Amino acid sequence: MNTTVAAAVAEAHRLQWGFVLAATARVTRDLDLAEECVQDAYAQALQQWAEDGVPSRPEAWLTTVARRRALDALRRHDIFRGKLPLLVGDDVAPPADRDIADQDIPDDRLRLIFTCCHPSLHVDTRVGLTLRLVCGLSTAEVARALLVSESTMAARITRGKKKIKVAGIPYREPSPEELPARLDAVLDVVHLVFSTGHTAPSGERLQRRDLIERALHLARVLRELLPAQSGTTGLLALIVLTDARRRTRTRPDGSLALLSEQDRTLWHAEEIREGVRLVRSALRHQPPTRYALMAAIAAEHARAPSWEATDWPGIIGLYDTMLEVWPSPVVALNRAIAVGQAYGPAAGLQALGELSAEPQLTAYQYFAAARADFLRRLDRMDEARAAYREALARTENAVEREFLRSRLEELGDFL
Known part of the structure; x- marks a missing residue:
């Protein structure tokens, strides 16, 4: 196999799978058929690109092939008009049957992301569908990422697709009125993917780089497609700033290094600068979103020259604001920890004591x-x-x- 071509196809899969699948789903109105056609397109690319060379716009080439296969399948089964209207929206129409490789292809990734993260789906299903359909992970890879069996994940993804079909969940972006609530569900899924990678719930490794990179990619896509939304900017800032200290979270022997013990000279300075710029942008929108505030807290840690120089009173103030926006017991726990750092362990213990009756914290290891x-x-x-x-x-x-x-x-x- 031509290694250059194989690398180009792998890169196109990593970066463009969601783009190609979303564009194909607009034609098929069926996620299963769209997946099948896109998989065929990538398989054909391995052979065709070895003969003709890697195209200048791989995503356009792959989309053209996948959509042609989809149109052929729809005609062959005589279901172009009669198919049950899965993923139907009034503004979704099949494309004309012509080569689109040299055209601007509409970016339908938001449609796909919002469909996978629809509030009527269970959060575990949203995460699984997003990793499978938007990120292009195999069912086995998604199962490993989420620590369930492959059969369990396959059933979960199948049920999710079926619910999309039976419930008539439309393949469209939310209206301006719907967007804030719907976007929160999307951001929560991406943040859950990141947090699962940042500190793996179980296993031998502290971090899961595969999940972190997927979450970072999704956050960048959302920021690119919805740049005016403070939440997307805040989430990207949070991920960038938190991941900037990835090299120092464990020691050379693999043991855990607390934030107070980490060598800050090894934190990624350019990522911190990017994250701080994003935080400033996210905080221009008032009132601030919870992800903008979470990112602002991460920025305070990232900018502090040492643990001792951390602005703990400022962090407590950010947590106070965050509790107004998002009154979560976990946020209150983090605030209590900050109180202990700012005013001593007795004050921190007292703040924790005030939370001891919270049901969500009684079994929480942190x-x-x-x-x-x-x-x-x-x-x-x-x-x-x-x-x-x-x-x-x-x-x-x-x-x-x-x-x-x-x-x-x-x-x-x-x-």
């Missing part, structure tokens, strides 16, 4: 871990050991588990 840290710093060792054990029992990631074990060993508790 609540127990934060409490354990404050207790350790206050020399309340018996209570600290109990809190560390509680956090350990609720943690499945191997790197985080080893860190908690090391803390217990420091306190004389050898498991």
